[in-house]
Amino acid sequence: MKMKQIITSFFVLFTAINVFGQATDPLDYVDPMIGTARMGHTYPGATAPFGMVQLSPDTDTIPYAVNGKYTGDVYKYCAGYQYEDKTIVGFSHTHFSGTGHSDLGDFLIMPTVGSLQLNPGTSDKPETGYRSRFSHDTEDAEAGYYKVQLDDHDIQAELTATTRVGVHRYTFPETDEAHLILDMMYGIYNYDEKTTWSFIRMENDTLITGYKSTNGWARTRTMYFAMSLSKPVKSYGFKSFEKHPYKGFWGRFDQENNFPEAANEKIRVHFDFDMKEGEQLIVKMALSPVSTEGALKNLQAEAAGLSFDAIKRLTQNAWRKELNKVEVKTIDEPEMTNFYTAMYHAFLGPTIYQDVDGKYKGIDQNIHQADGFTNYTSFSLWDTYRALHPLFNVLQPARNQQMIQSMMAHYDQSVHKMLPIWSHHANENWCMIGYHSVPVIADAVMKGNADFDIEKAFAACVQTANTRYFDGIGDYIDMGYVPEDKSRASVSKTLEYAYDDWCIAQMAKKLGKKELYDEFMKRSESYKQVYDSKTGFMRPKLSNGEWVEEFDPLDTHWKGFIEGNAWNYSLYVPHDPASMIDMMGGKKQFTGHLDSLFTMELPDKYFEHTEDISRDGIIGNYVHGNEPSHHVVYLFDWTDEPWRAQNKIRMILKAMYKPASNGLGGNDDFGQMSAWYLFSSLGFYPVAPGSVDYALGSPAVEEATIHLENGKDFKVVAKNQSDKNVYVSKVLLNGKEVKSNFLSHDDLMAGGELVFYMSSKPKKK
């Protein structure tokens, strides 16, 4: 009740203060369908900001392998939903947003009518199973709400969610054969082979608890649930698809029908009801990473006694609160949708991973109590260190600190004593390269958003960077670079380690640790070791010091590089662009070189080896659909021709972000792609997190007011803004002209006004 009141007053507050321009509701501009087609890998379902539950429709059942062979199809279904699909299998409670690898899909629920079907059926013959055809015409996707008509069952499905509870409302036709299917076998990434154990209990005729252990991308993972039904079941039962021959004494009495517990690797459960025309069934499913006891607590704390509509209202108000942190006015309405949807996507993760009482599962698989912080998980750090966590240092400083504390807890509990690489749900999946917890921590420390144990965090960074057995680090330390014959993708690793090490050096300096500063500054220059001045590119080197012979800078994926070719990756010295430019022949030569990236033609044969992006994700050979080049366009700020960045930024914003299901040119990567959009739209970008400077670009907004958590407002204004006026002729900060190409974080956090004077002509010096 108390929570209800608080949020209701929020609601009043927001409608009251929303007086920027017209009375704008940011939720009108959130379209969760954006990115749900092709490579975007976003999900359209319902979730609260940073919520532990992501309740969303899944549109097919994809096995990891067929006849023992990996097919690659699972990649397409990272978020469980593909816009082109014609059927919905059901609604599961956990989804990654925008990732290029996947997992989750816990506890799929599907309402059906007619004779009981416990098999999902196939997309081409949905009538062979419990799945249903659907049409996008009946879909309504909002922040915190999703609706669709399940045609085969004549059921309207609506979803909403609190932080820890997924809430379903199903409106049935009249039937004495209504069913709710709970498919404990279903999972994303390896459809029905991922579950290692399931356990369920019918606590009473409206309450079910249970858990599922999976071996997916998270190697060792268990999720618990408590599910309440608004109407008592008429009957229920389960079917198990047993692997183990031993049945114990289970044959002695009927344990598949109206018997209140079941456990097996493979279980599908059904709950049966009589339904009147238009009668609604509300299902509230609370999750917990800890126990069914924890799930029950979460259910009680967040959803008990609240109607579907009340929960939807509470969650949408929570979204309003988050999205109103930036009040924006764009040139036209589609840009408003891009902007607020990008904010929405940026605020989907990392996700909360603890019960209401603060208990969570650690990477040591023990239960821990979060003391003085909220525990978060799903750190897609190779992506999100670039712009998402820097964005959080502006828009979500408190949460960003808690995320870092969560990373520190991971470090404490890690047997390696390493900070996360790519971690989710009490697991390290080791995805991608580098140790990019380091720039996240460094960025917070250097920007003064670090109300945590900085000395300990610094020590954790150093220890992580010195884990010799991890991914070539030992050789990197000994030889100054990762040799390709010892560790694949050696150049990418060398470059990213060098940048991470620079971040450590910056913290060492701030903390007065001279020796470590020197050590890591030296390491940060390792990029020089892999620069081949003859070709003008970074190039893989062998442990004998010789270059790898075969070398085509456009075709180097897994030949020294990963998720990017040598052309793009060679520009990866974010911590010292000036030295890099010198190394590459000086400003003039570099300007032409960089410009050609955007104009050269990339033959199809090279594109085939480009990961995680569609053809739309590329401009020339500039790959925006994947992360290694996200800082690249801003490198013009270190040349004498920053204007060359400005039109390109606007071009990228237009080309790569469209308000459509296929509007994202590549994986959104848990908000990194969206964070790029947000910074760039506002006119500045953090080229090197760990530095306090933002490189200035070309704002796309007309006006934007950032309501900072410190109570101050920072306003961006673009005078004379239009689609043609993409060049910046002058920048004033609080009325004073900015002479450099940079804005400092301190100036931002102090509040004030940044005015860009826009023009259709570049300002050439």
Added chain:
Amino acid sequence: MKMKQIITSFFVLFTAINVFGQATDPLDYVDPMIGTARMGHTYPGATAPFGMVQLSPDTDTIPYAVNGKYTGDVYKYCAGYQYEDKTIVGFSHTHFSGTGHSDLGDFLIMPTVGSLQLNPGTSDKPETGYRSRFSHDTEDAEAGYYKVQLDDHDIQAELTATTRVGVHRYTFPETDEAHLILDMMYGIYNYDEKTTWSFIRMENDTLITGYKSTNGWARTRTMYFAMSLSKPVKSYGFKSFEKHPYKGFWGRFDQENNFPEAANEKIRVHFDFDMKEGEQLIVKMALSPVSTEGALKNLQAEAAGLSFDAIKRLTQNAWRKELNKVEVKTIDEPEMTNFYTAMYHAFLGPTIYQDVDGKYKGIDQNIHQADGFTNYTSFSLWDTYRALHPLFNVLQPARNQQMIQSMMAHYDQSVHKMLPIWSHHANENWCMIGYHSVPVIADAVMKGNADFDIEKAFAACVQTANTRYFDGIGDYIDMGYVPEDKSRASVSKTLEYAYDDWCIAQMAKKLGKKELYDEFMKRSESYKQVYDSKTGFMRPKLSNGEWVEEFDPLDTHWKGFIEGNAWNYSLYVPHDPASMIDMMGGKKQFTGHLDSLFTMELPDKYFEHTEDISRDGIIGNYVHGNEPSHHVVYLFDWTDEPWRAQNKIRMILKAMYKPASNGLGGNDDFGQMSAWYLFSSLGFYPVAPGSVDYALGSPAVEEATIHLENGKDFKVVAKNQSDKNVYVSKVLLNGKEVKSNFLSHDDLMAGGELVFYMSSKPKKK
């Protein structure tokens, strides 16, 4: 240190007070090898009294099924060890004692020398794996200690255990190829197919943690460990036998050698050492049902800083304390060994199932805090309600109350709201029939050993007895018997339900619940419904009220009966033998009938259908090797010729209990068989737990002093005792002649002296 001091003073205490007869150490008379051959199903390894760890050698790897077909071989290996075997596979940490069904076998450890072998090999070719040949000549099995020479590896293995920690001492030859194998795949009952998930971490070079989830007889079970080594490993690694194709990013760097974590369904781990001649490696493996954190606490609390010898001494003193509760003098030395080994076996279980901090896993799979009691598990109740729990009401009253509180916790956490049937390790395995938590509770309540919430315990009994969907109870309630066409083994169930219901009635009476008393007294007469006066036997009845046509009272296993034939089971009305005798034609006819049970010849064709016992477990058609007839010989006390019991009891004691590996005629059944021995040796037996009376028999001891927990002593003296003087001519209690055939529990607990005057001639009235 403190614990050490306490136990050291115990040691002094025991040696000081051990002045009964000669200065006897009861440990000299414990032979854990008794029952390890054939059907006894005891294990020879090391454990503390009621300990959570049972560290014992396992002598083969037995799959549940071969090519999908159950072979039955696993039955033989319920305790992991068979005396006839020539090889030891390794030493695992959990074992049932004497059961007829099995599970456990957690965390098998084996020390080896020479080239690394991660496969156990086979019994006929031990050199193909890590297992070793051994000889019984090198074995030394004591309470709390076990020793054997592993011939193939020239390693002496010694085992001891605290309550929660298994301790190994391996003495190696000189080698630079010493290995410790940790086989996470190994399990009892379904050798390498039981594990659903394993997880291990190398915390540092002498500490390993992890867990294993299994789907065995316990459907859903996880055991955690923390293992410390006395010497840092030189190197280590693991091999996994993966089921799931997806390896995540695990291929990027070597994660099988010296990489500190692993998880999979199937893992074997090796730790490598250099060893000098005679160098010892001490391994301390703590278990926890809760978490690796809990296991570490248990390790710290019970074993840290203590040498192998100190732990052995502590545990053996704990055994001395338990075994000294009865000081006994028998006719000859073999009987001393039988007596103390029976006590040893009686004190092996139920086993403690909680961490030192009181945390345990409940049947709801949540973690609970034991509040005001110690949590026990492994309740083989169909067996142990008969004599073991009644024995505990004499020798272990405090523990018995805690066991009942553990059963109540099970009830609280059970989704069925049922008391345990056969429960172990946070699971209900539903083994056997009846609801025999009820007599355990009733016996404690009626005997005044019930310092728990009696009203709640009573309500739990009633609720359990009214679970209509369980095993024919609905029909039993409605029709007054279980109809065979609805539920197999219907007569056995009807008879046992009737007895259990009588127990409920006794409690109802004591608690002044008249209506429930009447209801359950009526139910307790259900045995009359299945008595066929025409044949003179209990006989299966159909739901239409007609007898099952085909009926041979000797051949009725699974034809109306379970684990006993109609001949034996027809005598099962322990709560009202007088009425039963009337029903069966009166005392005279019954005496002849009962006598013939022991003298008739049972053709082999019938024996084939007798479960869980060897041919030695039968006298005539009297089956002592299984439980349904355990009270039968004492039924003579309700006739006019109680002397007919006396010689038979002495005959059973001699025939069924021998101080040899094959000395037990049937499964020891977690101490029930041993408890029968102990009561009968002392001269009395609890025919109907829930009654406060013991039926008098013929003592086998010369003298025995029971040191009761209430501080009083009860002494049994057999005057003129000998192997021939098996008849009782007179009994005096505290100098007063006992005229009935019964002794009351109150008289026992009041302390005093019970003197039997023995004779070679029966006292016929």
